[in-house]
Amino acid sequence: MSCVAVPAVGANRAAPLPPVTMKTSLTVNGKRHTVDVDTRMTLLDLLREKLQLTGTKKGCDHGHCGACTVIVNGRRINSCLSLTLQHEGDRVTTIEGLGTPNKLHPMQAAFVKHDGFQCGYCTPGQICSAVAVLDEIKAGIPSHVSVSLDAPMRLTNSELRERMSGNICRCGAYSNIAEAIAEVAGQTA
């Protein structure tokens, strides 16, 4: 097939719209916020840029790395792939809502104890994801490596690694991360 000159992507549409803003309300770490945002603002950018909750990190901004993982209505999601406006009335928990420097969440304490990080950039996402993983196992949600769909779910090392595969650690602290999570789950990795 020959190459022909074509207009740029989207150029066949009407002229681009000027920025559009809308109001929405949501609860972040127990605190209700009403915000007026550009429709394009992701939940991640809202947290970091508007609410100054910079614990949640922007890694790839495309859902590949997991650094932006937060817990929404009890379920972990990539906050980079979600618009703020999709979260009207939602309850969002970020790393700042799990624990504080003076009162660490057990998962945070275990990451410190087991040296589950080096540079720390992926760590908030790892910890939010890990907390949610333990809830998913408790809720009996099966994974790709679960041997049976009928038996109760257990946190084996292979289960843990499969369930945490959406959180990438460039420093490669995986074995210590696994130990930290296993300790909180009350098992050995």
Added chain:
Amino acid sequence: MKSFSYERATSPAAAAASVATRPGAKFLAGGTNLLDLMKLEIETPTHLVDVQDLKLDRIDATGDGGLRIGAFVSNTALSANMHVRRDYAVLSRAIQAGASGQLRNKATTAGNLLQRTRCPYFYDTNQACNKRQPGSGCAAIGGYSRQLAVIGTSDACIATYPGDMAVALRVLDATIETIDAKGQTRAIPIANFHRLPGNTPHVETALTPGELITAVTLPKPLGGTHIYRKVRDRASYAFALVSVAAVLQPDGSGRVAFGGVAPKPWRSDAADAALSQGAPAVTARAFDGAQPTTGNHFKLQLATRTLAATIAQATTSAKIS
């Protein structure tokens, strides 16, 4: 990302009408694929119609012993549903084999069906791509094609449909229920839902503009052994090189669909009919007419071996139970 306006629809018909009447409008469900593509300006909607309030998040039994899955049911909820785990395990397993826990919590049933190819030339806006920019050419042909399709392709496009869930839905003969702007509903067999590229690779499904998926229905359970076997370049969180969705019966008969090999989940009656003769007989029929590239020719042998492993696994699990 280009600017857009946003609304939350209050009924399926209103959502369909809104998208049908506004040029450049699109539905927004989970958004995990759409937002990714909007950031790259591969998708440039001018208006988003959010369907989260339409109460399409239920899984119900149907009158004829099947299951009706709401379009907005998350991948996690669908794969963990007790009826799906018991009666349609191949679907549960296919969903678990895809993406990450975070994405499965957000991605929806309809959105997963509509996810777009991960062809690297579709994603790279500096490259020619007939799917992204009709008429611009196909840089994948003659390019890096390890992940791309071996059958069902055309001179205009060799992209693969990337999903796992739809491969299981194909083997289960699911039906896609929709509503359009006039409130008309229809049911599309999954075999006819995804389109082959031909000369119009940018047209990927049978949906008309503004037509909204409301549910996916499954016929009554088939019994047998359900297996989804996926081969990929790493053990988790990667798209399939080849995948096999199979429902195999104790007498050796059954059904099989392949993922990662074509622009749609790939299944043929002739291939199904050869199942009792073993994997090579099946893939010889399923991949009759394949046009692999030098970069993905290996998928033909890989498909045979993956199916052989699947059949062996079914035989073993049948002996155990």
